[in-house]
Amino acid sequence: MKKIIVAITGASGSILAHRFIETLLSLGHEVHLVVSQTGEAVCAYELELSMNQIVSGYQASSGHIFVHNNTDLFAPISSGSFKTDAMVIIPCSMGTVSKVAQGGSDSLITRAADVMLKENRRLILIPRESPLSSIHLRNMLRLSNMGVTIMPPMPSFYNKPKTLEDTINDSIGRILDSLEIENPYSKVWGVTHA
Numbered sequence: 001m002k003k004i005i006v007a008i009t010g011a012s013g014s015i016l017a018h019r020f021i022e023t024l025l026s027l028g029h030e031v032h033l034v035v036s037q038t039g040e041a042v043c044a045y046e047l048e049l050s051m052n053q054i055v056s057g058y059q060a061s062s063g064h065i066f067v068h069n070n071t072d073l074f075a076p077i078s079s080g081s082f083k084t085d086a087m088v089i090i091p092c093s094m095g096t097v098s099k100v101a102q103g104g105s106d107s108l109i110t111r112a113a114d115v116m117l118k119e120n121r122r123l124i125l126i127p128r129e130s131p132l133s134s135i136h137l138r139n140m141l142r143l144s145n146m147g148v149t150i151m152p153p154m155p156s157f158y159n160k161p162k163t164l165e166d167t168i169n170d171s172i173g174r175i176l177d178s179l180e181i182e183n184p185y186s187k188v189w190g191v192t193h194a
């Protein structure tokens with residue numbers, strides 16, 4: 001079982017986070033969830049569900065979900081002494097990209113990301129914005145040079161997606177592959193392609 005921190009920020013694409021967490025829990029992994037204030041508002045808007053409703057669903061399916069408040073710098077994930085396997089910020093706003101790139105640790109999300117960097121642990125960002133400015137690109141390059149994995153949710157059209165669901169599963173499969181977690185959405189070119 002892996003211990004994964006999942007942070008949801010205020011970029012569009014809450015459904016990606018929701019499906020990603022559901023999949024991690026269904027595969028038996030432990031999730032430490034933290035949501036920014038705007039992340040919560042965008043979730044409510046895009047999914048038409050409150051965070052309480054969303055979290056209740058996770059809790060009904062798994063005992064391995066732990067929810068932390070983004071203002072709680074006393075939470076275990078704020079410290080490097082609390083061992084985790086990886087942190088995934090999904091979706092990741094450009095605001096959070098900027099703060100993580102600059103080392104600003106003024107919230108639990110940015111502090112936990114800073115811990116991943118200082119402890120040389122896996123940090124994966126799923127940034128969502130279009131078009132990207134030079135500031136966005138510079139911040140992402142800076143993070144990439146520090147070993148952070150930058151995985152924008154870009155559809156792979158060669159997989160011939162038929163539905164939005166296919167596109168979401170494709171993105172989730174790639175993130176899980178990157179975490180070396182076996183999953184039902186993984187596709188290997190030449191093996192699982194038609």
Ligand SMILES: Cc1cc2nc3c(=O)[nH]c(=O)nc-3n(C[C@H](O)[C@H](O)[C@H](O)COP(=O)(O)O)c2cc1C
Nearest residue numbers: 009010011012036038039042093094095096128129
């Ligand atoms: C409906 C909605 C959609 C948004 N989509 C994006 C987005 O795709 N990418 C982005 O960088 N910011 C987006 N924003 C702006 C961020 O929410 C805003 O910059 C916020 O301050 C980010 O804070 P956070 O990273 O702490 O959540 C969106 C805001 C709203 C209200």
